[in-house]
Amino acid sequence: MTKLFSPLFPSATNMVRLDHTHVLSTFHQYRAQSPSRVKKGLANTLCTALEVHAQLEEEIFYPAVRAVTQDDVIAESLGEHQEMRRLIGKLRQMEPDDPGYDPTVADLMRDVMHHVADEETRVLPEAERLLADQLGELGMQMTKRRLQLMGPRSGEIALDMGRAVSGHTLALAMLGVTAMGLLVARRGGHLDLSRLRLGKPG
Template identity: 60%
Template sequence: MNSIKNTVTNTLSPTITNMIRMDHTHVLEAFHQYEIDSSPQTKKALVNTACLALEFHSQLEEEIFYPVMRTLATDTATVDKSIPEHNEMRRLIGELRAMEPTDPRYDQTFMQLMRDVMHHVADEETTLLPDAERLLSDRLGELGAQMTKRRLQLAAPRAREIAVNTIRGFPTSSMLFAAGALIAGTYFAKRTFEGQSRHRRT
């Protein structure tokens, strides 16, 4: 029974490490779209998109990914320093939310957030994610499904905000990509949980 359940989960849901990489790509895309001479409305939409994605991402890692890695990894240095890095990101996000895009400090604060995030992403993608794929090989799909379910819970109350920011901040091609990714993620999550429910009943 457990092997069937794991097969369904692994097939229909992104692995937790791939999901983390997709989060990184999404945030870096928002960074890439940000330009100093963009309109205040576009700047604010891109900053809001990046900040909300980082908040979801940090919470998901702290609730699901880091605790598992802390129990299994022999070297937890990268995990241990990630929490203070998340807290520094939250501090900068708080500053950005308290400013208007016309504030002279707005660009500088967002650039600092970009630098911090890119350093954090580099550490995770070169060290932590490869370690996770080695240590959690048989649980990556299960943890990915768990993260997908929790992500949908976090995003549901903010769905309108996410949509408005995407429309205002991204060009059409990126909007279509983001919409497709969201639809695909929702579909895979739904199929995963339906599959698990059917197997639990049998």
């Protein structure tokens, strides 16, 4: 990928914001009284999204920020990632009917909200001030790496999304998949993905 294609991808800071929005909106769908299937799907979706997000930041975004800042503005964010990983590990060892499941999700939500507030008020503005001409290229690198990280987990991600949605939403999603399949079939089994813009995975 080259700079020629950078307008097709979100900048690094916009990608981070999109991830934050996705995670917080998923958190807000979580209800303690929901069926276990839905709770597990939402919690697993959150965990996977946070794992991928943290890895993208640590491998690509944070090193770029660290290279241009005097203060280590990402030190607190790295510590927050470690605490999120601890809670994710704990959550992945539990089932939704365990007494500690809902409190652990709530603890993770509190930590993520603090992390989002910290990054969006300190780290992202600093990156946009000091890395303005590099954010598009960094966004392309992060998009490519995201696809690499999520590809092997696509089955797990699809299963969790299926668990997390209501019957009505699932029916709409299946209708969309069917429509896409018909479109591909009408084009002789080929879909021109080059026309699609890459953004945040759902």
